[in-house]
Structure formats: C-alpha cells, structure tokens
Amino acid sequence: MAIETYISQEKIESRIKELARQIDQDFGGEEVVVVGVLNGAFIFVADLIRQMKSPVYFDFIGASSYKGTESTGKITITKDIKVDIKGKNVVLVEDIVDTGLTISELNVLLKEREPKSIKLATLLHKPAKTAHPVSIDYLGFEIEDKFVIGYGLDFDGRYRELPYIGIYNG
Numbered sequence: 001m002a003i004e005t006y007i008s009q010e011k012i013e014s015r016i017k018e019l020a021r022q023i024d025q026d027f028g029g030e031e032v033v034v035v036g037v038l039n040g041a042f043i044f045v046a047d048l049i050r051q052m053k054s055p056v057y058f059d060f061i062g063a064s065s066y067k068g069t070e071s072t073g074k075i076t077i078t079k080d081i082k083v084d085i086k087g088k089n090v091v092l093v094e095d096i097v098d099t100g101l102t103i104s105e106l107n108v109l110l111k112e113r114e115p116k117s118i119k120l121a122t123l124l125h126k127p128a129k130t131a132h133p134v135s136i137d138y139l140g141f142e143i144e145d146k147f148v149i150g151y152g153l154d155f156d157g158r159y160r161e162l163p164y165i166g167i168y169n170g
Helices: 009-027 042-051 101-111
Strands: 004-007 032-038 056-067 070-079 089-097 117-125 138-142 165-167
Touching: 009 042, 009 117, 009 138, 032 042, 032 101, 042 056, 042 089, 056 101, 070 101, 089 101, 101 117
Parallel strands: 032 056, 032 089, 089 117, 117 138
Antiparallel strands: 004 165, 056 070
C-alpha cells in the first residue's frame, strides 16, 4: 500500500521547535510537567521535550476511545500518571484532537488534581470532527477530515514508526 505524505518530517520538526520555544517562553524557566497521552503522543512528546529549555518532568497517561478508524464515544483510562501534579505547571500532550472527547475528559481528570496551570499541546487538530470543544494552547497543524497515520498515529497499532504524517487509504 502506498501512503501519501500529508505533512513532511521536515515540517513536523520545524513546527515542534517553534512549539517548544513558545512553551519555554510561557513558563519562563519554571518546571513543566509534560503528560503525554499514550500511545499516539509518545514520539511527539520525545521530540518536544528534547527541544525545550525549561526543566521538564514527564509522565504518560493512557486513554483510549478508538476502535479502528472510529471513536467509540467513551474513554477508558488504561494507565494513570504517577507524578503528583498539585501546584505544578502541566502541559497535556496529545497526538490529535478530532472529536475532543478524550482530551476534554482528561482535562477534567487532571484539573481535579489541582495543578497550578494546565495547557494543551496537540500535534494535529481536526476541526471538522470536533464535537467536544477544547482550548488548544499549542497547536502543530490544523488538518482536514482525513484519517492520518505516522509519527505516532496508527491504524490498529501499525504505521506509528513513519517519520511523517500520511493519509491512510486502507
């Protein structure tokens, strides 16, 4: 199967450097707890924190709302964070916001833990699918309503390793 490149590796790398600079500027040298949403955000988190100058502590939270290419309409927490975020600056990092369900539910869950601040970084946003509006503080790219893979995004666990974002035409 040929996979059409949608966003190149070079564009992703350049945008991540810009996002890291923006995060560093916003937090002014204070420690940032980066919470990546598994599994899709792991590559984005790794590349983002390597570009940041702020002191970083990172952890991952696992949440799932997809089966194949469709949202199930509910989320399941598959792994919780271990770090206590009370009184800390948190950046929640997601691979893609489409319906907004997962990120809105995670936002509520994390706010209950009383962080000093919580901001959202997402590599991709698909506004045409948004049913649960969320405030995105750090956005990589706004995309059309296409099913995308690569750079951590998958189709049933495959294609995460691609260094670019491609369009899945299964």
